[in-house]
Every structure is written in C-alpha cells, then in structure tokens.
Amino acid sequence: KNQVEQSPQSLIILEGKNCTLQCNYTVSPFSNLRWYKQDTGRGPVSLTIMTFSENTKSNGRYTATLDADTKQSSLHITASQLSDSASYICVVSAEVPGNQFYFGTGTSLTVIP
Amino acid sequence: DAGITQSPRHKVTETGTPVTLRCHQTENHRYMYWYRQDPGHGLRLIHYSYGVKDTDKGEVSDGYSVSRSKTEDFLLTLESATSSQTSVYFCAIRDRVITGYTFGSGTRLTVV
Numbered sequence: 106k107n108q109v110e111q112s113p114q115s116l117i118i119l120e121g122k123n124c125t126l127q128c129n130y131t132v133s134p135f136s137n138l139r140w141y142k143q144d145t146g147r148g149p150v151s152l153t154i155m156t157f158s159e160n161t162k163s164n165g166r167y168t169a170t171l172d173a174d175t176k177q178s179s180l181h182i183t184a185s186q187l188s189d190s191a192s193y194i195c196v197v198s199a200e201v202p203g204n205q206f207y208f209g210t211g212t213s214l215t216v217i218p
Numbered sequence: 219d220a221g222i223t224q225s226p227r228h229k230v231t232e233t234g235t236p237v238t239l240r241c242h243q244t245e246n247h248r249y250m251y252w253y254r255q256d257p258g259h260g261l262r263l264i265h266y267s268y269g270v271k272d273t274d275k276g277e278v279s280d281g282y283s284v285s286r287s288k289t290e291d292f293l294l295t296l297e298s299a300t301s302s303q304t305s306v307y308f309c310a311i312r313d314r315v316i317t318g319y320t321f322g323s324g325t326r327l328t329v330v
Contacts, residue, residue, distance in 0.1 A: 139318050146323075146324070147323055147324070148308050148310075148321030148322050148323050148324055149261075149308075149319070149321050150321070151318050151319070151320075154318055194260065194261070196318075196319075206263075206319075208260045208261045208262075209260060210258060210259065210260035211260055
C-alpha cells in the first residue's frame with residue numbers, strides 16, 4: 106500500500122535553533138517528492154521538489170534530502186525563525202498514468218522566542 | 219494565492235442543505251482538484267478534473283459531486299450536507315507533473 110509517514114507529529118524549538126523533519130514513504134513507482142509549508146489558515150505552499158536522481162536541494166534556510174534506496178526524505182531548517190512556525194507536509198507522487206499524489210499528515214512546528 | 223481563488227472562505231450551514239464551493243483559476247491549468255483537510259488525516263482527495271467536463275473520483279468522494287463547465291471554474295457540491303463534512307476544503311491546480319500543486323487559501327465549512 107502506498108503511504109507517506111511523517112515524524113515527529115509536532116515539534117517545539119527555540120528561535121535560532123536547527124531542526125530536522127522526517128518523511129518515510131512506500132510509494133511505488135516513485136516519481137518525485139515535495140515538501141510543502143502550510144501556515145495556519147492558509148493553503149500549502151511548495152518549498153522543494155526532488156526527483157529520483159536528486160539527493161539534496163536547498164531553498165534558503167530549508168534543505169531537503171532524499172534517499173531513494175531507503176525511501177526516506179528529511180527537511181532541515183537552519184537558524185529557525187518565528188515565521189517558520191507552520192505545518193510541513195511531505196507529498197510523494199507515483200509514476201503512473203494521470204499521476205497519483207500521496208500526502209503525509211504533516212509535522213506541526215512551533216518556534217518560540 | 220496567486221491565480222487561484224476559493225469562495226466562500228467560511229460557511230456555516232445546516233444539516234441536509236445543499237452547499238456549493240467554488241474554485242476559480244486564472245492560470246489556464248488543465249488539472250484541478252478538491253481536497254479536504256481534517257486533523258489526523260492530512261489532505262484527502264475528493265474529486266479531480268483533467269479537463270472541461272472530465273472529472274473523476276478521489277478516495278473520499280461519497281456525498282460530493284463536482285462540475286467543470288469551463289477551464290477556469292471547478293465546483294464542489296455537497297448535495298445534502300452532513301456533520302461529517304465539516305472540514306477545511308482546499309482547491310488545487312496543476313499544470314505539469316514537475317510543477318506540482320498550487321493551492322487555494324481554503325474554505326472552512328461547518329455543518330451544524
């Protein structure tokens with residue numbers, strides 16, 4: 106069964122600290138993996154997209170990694186800011202006709218002063 | 219969000235009444251989607267469209283219908299709203315696989 110699991114479910118960190126969010130998937134055949142940031146009361150916004158051949162991709166203070174062999178991805182946030190408080194959602198798409206997208210339930214990150 | 223708007227943003231309705239949510243895009247994207255988001259479930263696909271008058275069901279389509287008479291508009295209808303349909307509904311559009319989704323800002327629907 107195609108699934109996407111994220112951990113931890115929630116996380117609280119101090120402003121300025123780093124953190125890493127995890128995404129494990131069983132989606133096959135794999136097409137690509139995206140990380141989205143969802144602020145409270147808003148729709149998700151794409152942070153990064155990674156294809157099979159990519160191991161690391163950065164977007165400012167956000168760095169995503171992908172290990173296609175172990176089917177794991179991580180999102181590392183450096184020098185966290187209060188504005189990083191949000192839900193982070195991992196989405197994996199399958200290489201099938203019409204494409205199929207599988208959503209994780211997200212990690213809720215709270216950055217406190 | 220740029221290029222995609224949802225209306226209304228908030229709605230409270232009574233059980234048994236029909237409700238229609240609207241998604242409008244200005245990007246001329248082929249694919250449009252309706253998702254619902256509930257605590258502990260993440261985003262779940264209700265229906266999607268791959269062109270005018272071309273729609274298909276998602277994993278949680280029971281109790282919902284959709285219509286797409288124009289490229290820019292995708293309507294989600296709850297024929298007879300139930301309390302279990304209280305949720306936040308997101309519309310999304312997509313051009314090509316590699317571009318991913320662009321989501322609307324959501325509609326918070328409460329069925330009392």
